[in-house]
Amino acid sequence: EAGVTQSPTHLIKTRGQQATLRCSPISGHTSVYWYQQALGLGLQFLLWYDEGEERNRGNFPPRFSGRQFPNYSSELNVNALELEDSALYLCASSRRDGSNQPQHFGDGTRLSIL
Amino acid sequence: RKEVEQDPGPFNVPEGATVAFNCTYSNSASQSFFWYRQDCRKEPKLLMSVYSSGNEDGRFTAQLNRASQYISLLIRDSKLSDSATYLCVVTPNTGGFKTIFGAGTRLFVKA
Numbered sequence: 001e002a003g004v005t006q007s008p009t010h011l012i013k014t015r016g017q018q019a020t021l022r023c024s025p026i027s028g029h030t031s032v033y034w035y036q037q038a039l040g041l042g043l044q045f046l047l048w049y050d051e052g053e054e055r056n057r058g059n060f061p062p063r064f065s066g067r068q069f070p071n072y073s074s075e076l077n078v079n080a081l082e083l084e085d086s087a088l089y090l091c092a093s094s095r096r097d098g099s100n101q102p103q104h105f106g107d108g109t110r111l112s113i114l
Numbered sequence: 115r116k117e118v119e120q121d122p123g124p125f126n127v128p129e130g131a132t133v134a135f136n137c138t139y140s141n142s143a144s145q146s147f148f149w150y151r152q153d154c155r156k157e158p159k160l161l162m163s164v165y166s167s168g169n170e171d172g173r174f175t176a177q178l179n180r181a182s183q184y185i186s187l188l189i190r191d192s193k194l195s196d197s198a199t200y201l202c203v204v205t206p207n208t209g210g211f212k213t214i215f216g217a218g219t220r221l222f223v224k225a
Binding site: 088090104 | 145146148155156157158159160163201203205212213215216217218
């Protein structure tokens, strides 16, 4: 079974630009979660998508947005990039069948803002 | 009080040692519990689920104490490869979106 895949692996941008990160969940998983992890810090919850809808978002400004496609893959968009957006962005997926399933993570996208 | 609290460590132990981590949670409605392992600059990986009766996976033992609202992870016969950050994860019974990841406990195993 293929795991969660994220692309690109690395992304280098400058301040003010826009970044798009992509995630494909494990087959059969309908929920996709996005997290930000700055160097040396813990995971910060960004967004949760399920069945194509945004179900919840963390304490991040509106320039962080995303969507989930009919095939359950997802995009995270970050507009007007700032230096402090430099971090590892992790995508995770899980089943959403009413039971409590663990989240499985992709390798992440390392976003660097110059 | 944080929803999930862990001792950040670091724990420095010699190979072969037994080491234990605790994690406390504040939401008594929490239903599912997991331990993840995260290597430096890598993604978290599921280590094991934590069941009410306690469970073991090789050298790893996880326990849950609902009355005191804490979970624990015991690592026996530590290996150099066990060096990582261990994340405590708690989920309420309303689904995965409110999953809370602890900040992690750093473990260094030395030869």
